[in-house]
Amino acid sequence: MTIARRTLLALTMATGLTAPSLVLAQSDSIKIGLLATFEGAFTVLGEDAERGAMTALEEFGGTVAGKQIEIVKGSSDASPDSAVRAARKLVEQDGVKILVGPLSGDEGIAVKDYAKTHPDVTFLNGSSAAQDTTLREPADNFFRFSTDGAQWMAGLGDYVYNEKGYRTVATVAEDYSFPYTQVFGFMAEFCKAGGTVPSKSWVPIGNKDYSSVIAAIPDDVDAIYVALGGADAVNFLSQYSDAGGQAPLIGGSITVDQTVLTAKGRMRDVLIGTPAAGPTADTNDAEAWKTFTAEYKKQDGAFPSPSLFAHAYYINMKAAILALEEVGGDLSDDGAKFRAALAGLEFDTPTGKVSLDDNRNAVADMYLTEVTEADDGTLVNKMIQVTPQVNQTLGIKADEFMALGAVSRENPSCP
Amino acid sequence: MSELSVPRAARAPGWFDRIGIGHLLLGALLLVYPAMANDFFLTQIGGYSLVLGMIALSLMLLAGYGGMVSLAQITVAGAAGYVVAIFGENNSGIYGFGWPWWVYGPLAILIASLMSALIGWVAVRTEGIYTIMITLAVATACFYFAQQNYALFNGFPGYNGLRAPEVFGVYWRDPVPFYYLCLFCAVLAYAAVLYGARSTFGMTLQAIRDNPRRMRSIGFDVTAHKVFAWWLAGLIAGAAGILLVWFNGRISPGTIAVGPSINILVIAIIGGMRHPIGPFLGAVIVTLMQTFAIDIIGAERFNTLIGMVFLIIVFISPDGILGLWERVKPKAGGEDWRASFRTSVK
Numbered sequence: 023m024t025i026a027r028r029t030l031l032a033l034t035m036a037t038g039l040t041a042p043s044l045v046l047a048q049s050d051s052i053k054i055g056l057l058a059t060f061e062g063a064f065t066v067l068g069e070d071a072e073r074g075a076m077t078a079l080e081e082f083g084g085t086v087a088g089k090q091i092e093i094v095k096g097s098s099d100a101s102p103d104s105a106v107r108a109a110r111k112l113v114e115q116d117g118v119k120i121l122v123g124p125l126s127g128d129e130g131i132a133v134k135d136y137a138k139t140h141p142d143v144t145f146l147n148g149s150s151a152a153q154d155t156t157l158r159e160p161a162d163n164f165f166r167f168s169t170d171g172a173q174w175m176a177g178l179g180d181y182v183y184n185e186k187g188y189r190t191v192a193t194v195a196e197d198y199s200f201p202y203t204q205v206f207g208f209m210a211e212f213c214k215a216g217g218t219v220p221s222k223s224w225v226p227i228g229n230k231d232y233s234s235v236i237a238a239i240p241d242d243v244d245a246i247y248v249a250l251g252g253a254d255a256v257n258f259l260s261q262y263s264d265a266g267g268q269a270p271l272i273g274g275s276i277t278v279d280q281t282v283l284t285a286k287g288r289m290r291d292v293l294i295g296t297p298a299a300g301p302t303a304d305t306n307d308a309e310a311w312k313t314f315t316a317e318y319k320k321q322d323g324a325f326p327s328p329s330l331f332a333h334a335y336y337i338n339m340k341a342a343i344l345a346l347e348e349v350g351g352d353l354s355d356d357g358a359k360f361r362a363a364l365a366g367l368e369f370d371t372p373t374g375k376v377s378l379d380d381n382r383n384a385v386a387d388m389y390l391t392e393v394t395e396a397d398d399g400t401l402v403n404k405m406i407q408v409t410p411q412v413n414q415t416l417g418i419k420a421d422e423f424m425a426l427g428a429v430s431r432e433n434p435s436c437p
Numbered sequence: 438m439s440e441l442s443v444p445r446a447a448r449a450p451g452w453f454d455r456i457g458i459g460h461l462l463l464g465a466l467l468l469v470y471p472a473m474a475n476d477f478f479l480t481q482i483g484g485y486s487l488v489l490g491m492i493a494l495s496l497m498l499l500a501g502y503g504g505m506v507s508l509a510q511i512t513v514a515g516a517a518g519y520v521v522a523i524f525g526e527n528n529s530g531i532y533g534f535g536w537p538w539w540v541y542g543p544l545a546i547l548i549a550s551l552m553s554a555l556i557g558w559v560a561v562r563t564e565g566i567y568t569i570m571i572t573l574a575v576a577t578a579c580f581y582f583a584q585q586n587y588a589l590f591n592g593f594p595g596y597n598g599l600r601a602p603e604v605f606g607v608y609w610r611d612p613v614p615f616y617y618l619c620l621f622c623a624v625l626a627y628a629a630v631l632y633g634a635r636s637t638f639g640m641t642l643q644a645i646r647d648n649p650r651r652m653r654s655i656g657f658d659v660t661a662h663k664v665f666a667w668w669l670a671g672l673i674a675g676a677a678g679i680l681l682v683w684f685n686g687r688i689s690p691g692t693i694a695v696g697p698s699i700n701i702l703v704i705a706i707i708g709g710m711r712h713p714i715g716p717f718l719g720a721v722i723v724t725l726m727q728t729f730a731i732d733i734i735g736a737e738r739f740n741t742l743i744g745m746v747f748l749i750i751v752f753i754s755p756d757g758i759l760g761l762w763e764r765v766k767p768k769a770g771g772e773d774w775r776a777s778f779r780t781s782v783k
Contacts, residue, residue: 060736060739068736069737094732095731095735095736096731097731099691101690103688103691106686106687111477111481114477115477115478115728128594132597135528135687197584197592197593198592198593224585226593431587
């Protein structure tokens with residue numbers, strides 16, 4: 023009796039530990055891994071990213087070249103470790119040959135490094151926008167059809183210097199590679215135009231109390247540049263508003279994104295009129311953008327307008343499907359043909375034409391926006407101007423751009 | 438914690454009896470496991486469970502035998518990991534002195550164990566929930582320090598590109614070698630804890646757990662014994678920390694955040710703190726759940742499912758899986774399961 027029970031237990035455990043994935047793989051389907059932040063401070067962002075990816079999938083009816091597309095999801099909490107762990111599970115256990123993701127900056131760098139160990143798997147970026155994901159030591163099988171955080175800032179520095187007349191700006195940003203990239207992109211233009219940045223505050227992701235940060239901002243700055251995302255942005259903005267902050271704000275791309283603009287609270291007042299730049303503009307009246315917005319809104323829990331995460335995942339997922347279509351869904355040669363198709367892919371997105379450079383990073387249009395109240399009371403990013411076809415080196419020659427050095431807390435600096 | 442009982446020493450002298458058929462069966466299963474499992478199950482489930490199990494074992498040692506619940510075990514493991522990153526090789530562009538593994542390995546374990554002893558030295562002045570609070574405070578402080586310090590810890594991104602060494606022509610991060618390496622370390626730690634629990638020191642520690650005042654009045658140095666237990670726990674956690682960074686190939690503050698440190702406590706509680714096997718059982722269950730829950734229920738609610746399963750386990754059996762086993766096992770030979778098993782095979 024005892025032995026039987028014990029053997030049974032041992033057998034159960036052995037089966038549990040060895041049984042391969044429960045998902046029955048269909049031979050006529052293509053598996054695509056979808057990696058986003060479904061937990062942690064960026065959960066809301068990750069959920070919207072999923073909506074974007076699903077919008078692209080539904081545009082093609084969930085099939086490509088007669089094959090069903092099967093989406094396998096992986097979740098991270100925005101830390102690089104969790105992203106690599108989730109990517110490993112998708113690649114090594116679920117056997118995806120194409121992976122779309124991750125969402126956040128340092129995750130992208132970590133997944134790019136992981137991509138080098140699996141040359142037969144094709145990685146498309148999600149919305150991760152750190153510069154060094156593709157600029158330095160890129161992986162041959164990592165593609166970014168969404169652009170990086172410095173590109174997103176195109177036009178903003180000049181605009182606030184010339185149009186708004188700001189001369190000194192303090193920055194508040196999260197302490198990791200994506201906000202470094204955004205601050206870099208902003209300061210590249212702003213400092214060149216003649217502005218100065220006397221104070222930069224870096225706060226950890228998931229920070230709750232910003233009182234010391236707010237207190238440390240110099241009183242005599244003309245404006246505050248804020249590059250915080252998700253819950254962090256909401257916390258900072260409401261605390262800044264509560265503290266009676268008067269200085270006008272300049273927004274990083276994800277600070278005045280729909281994930282933040284839809285949050286309730288008094289921070290509305292400080293947000294209205296905030297200039298920002300990014301890969302999308304809510305009031306873009308191009309037909310393609312309107313169609314995209316309409317399709318996106320069919321997803322459960324959709325925002326009034328797609329966030330840039332939905333946009334980035336949409337574009338990368340669409341690129342994957344378009345390239346799959348081109349090769350007839352054939353990944354049999356370890357995806358070599360598929361990657362060649364991706365590298366040469368050029369297509370029209372809801373936000374204009376997208377193509378890749380030599381590092382497999384996108385060249386695309388950027389939008390300068392300003393937060394305004396729409397007729398129905400929601401906050402939207404009103405389109406001010408479009409900067410066409412911004413490349414990763416921001417129009418600067420490649421070698422000169424590389425000489426500026428890798429983005430970090432200290433680089434660039436113009437106090 | 439004080440009512441936790443300790444497995445009695447086996448009375449029979451034979452080696453077979455001393456090791457126990459349960460251990461032999463389990464050992465055989467673990468040894469042939471690579472033949473049954475694919476690479477993913479070998480490292481991502483097998484190796485990772487063993488590593489987490491070792492860290493939880495260091496907690497079980499403190500909590501089960503010493504009555505000190507620590508939330509800083511992952512911090513200790515992380516300290517070893519950062520030593521590996523700084524003194525070994527990394528590709529993050531700072532430090533990475535490239536010392537050989539047989540120098541940075543022992544150094545990492547030494548530093549981790551000293552750190553553990555230091556945390557213990559601070560924490561032993563308190564009891565129960567206060568120990569938890571102090572160790573939580575230490576863990577949180579270390580996390581934020583590592584996240585915001587760029588000079589030593591390289592801040593949020595941490596260190597990337599850490600590689601396990603190649604020794605005897607084997608790359609120890611390849612699935613099969615890595616699994617056996619983890620298994621070897623885990624078995625060593627497990628056997629050491631099992632042996633240590635029956636040693637004079639182990640008995641003294643348990644006596645201190647049950648009645649520190651009496652032990653003090655008999656003349657034992659209670660603080661020294663507890664700090665020594667912390668140091669021993671630090672050895673295990675430190676060794677696991679090295680394996681953890683070889684496994685991940687990287688370390689960042691995310692590795693030692695509050696979430697992972699609570700994860701270790703969850704593993705120990707799910708598994709059970711009555712016996713050193715508990716943390717490993719808990720680690721297997723937690724790893725499986727955290728890896729596959731997203732396939733079962735989808736991306737939106739998988740953390741709820743994980744939480745529910747843990748809640749159910751603890752609800753049904755406050756002693757974790759081990760306690761569950763205590764309930765379903767045959768009652769023939771009294772409360773010691775090995776004794777009962779011995780009777781049942783005879």
